[in-house]
Amino acid sequence: MALDAARAIGAAEGLRGLTVRRVAERIGYAPGTLYNLFDNLDALIVTMNGETLERLRAALAMAAATDDDAARPSALVDAYFDFVESEPQLWSVLFEHRLPEGTSLPDWYRDGLAGLVDGAVAALAPVMKAWPEPSRREAVVAMWGALHGISTLAVSGKLGLISTNPPRRLGHLIVERMIAAGPMVDLSSGES
Amino acid sequence: MALDAARAIGAAEGLRGLTVRRVAERIGYAPGTLYNLFDNLDALIVTMNGETLERLRAALAMAAATDDDAARPSALVDAYFDFVESEPQLWSVLFEHRLPEGTSLPDWYRDGLAGLVDGAVAALAPVMKAWPEPSRREAVVAMWGALHGISTLAVSGKLGLISTNPPRRLGHLIVERMIAAGPMVDLSSGES
DNA sequence: GCACATATTGAACGTCGTTCAAAATACTGC
């Protein structure tokens, strides 16, 4: 299948090496053939990213199945960084790729992301009882963004330029302190 | 100058529109002329990114000059998001751009990043007295990564898919809670 | 074997980054 070839190339060379011609050559077809399967290269990459997203979701779900409530936050962080470190290029493609100006991501893509966050909210609920329901989700989104940023800077080599701390450690730090700190006292504060 | 043209194109169209030919056309020169000024397109973009980084540093330094120690964290977060929102495309180019496999970023680039972090560490020192010196820098790097991730997801449209919270609010949440929580009890914990 | 639908092709178009000999320009010593 074309997606297998794309995944192999993406894992080896990232977004820069992912071209229609390379994918076609790898599966022994002419470049034009791929346009019978996908509208264009962007659609192929988005489809492949959907699969990567699903694998990430599955990995986090596995970690969320930990029995010990208190250990679950740390397990989720480890699962996240395990995934990023095991497939750094595919994870990069998942978030580096941007559609051209006019177009927008398909619905199943948003559903995949939402499922990821919902799973984390459910898994962390026992240790976030102090947070009221709406701000609990807000906090999880913020923590997801934090892990995402740390991983992004690490994979692109920019974190290593200014810190010797392993990215995983920074992730643990953020999540642990966020949960320990509890919710903001005034939810409407902090706006400029 | 070529950098002005590159900045104008980058601000309008992002990394996708930044081509040698477009930049050359805008300054009224042939494409080949740019290769007398820069080794290649990547070098041009890295130079332009250096200028963007310097403007970001200056904006944060301005916010760090706030007299009120307690208000400084919030001011820094606002300054960060003000910058991202005022030049989303140039900020995106600054972090989306990746050099090809072999090459690495120049030294002045790392110095710029380090200066950014050092400035934040100094500005936040009064409200982070509870953190011992080394882990204080670690925490600032983690918070920078968090703001970076939230902004990345926001600019790429992926944050809006799963949350209606403005990114700025998530940033305030993380920084406020991190500082309120204080350092980790056991600095060597959290490693898998 | 024939008609029809489907899959695949390969050439073509315009654009990209990059190179390089040739042409244009600027600068020197006189």
Add this chain to the structure above:
DNA sequence: GCAGTATTTTGAACGACGTTCAATATGTGC
């Protein structure tokens, strides 16, 4: 002013890119 040298700029060329499309091959029902 001029000859000669150094520098800047050019424009054509190369290979690779995404994408399109008429032509061809392949498969299917009869």
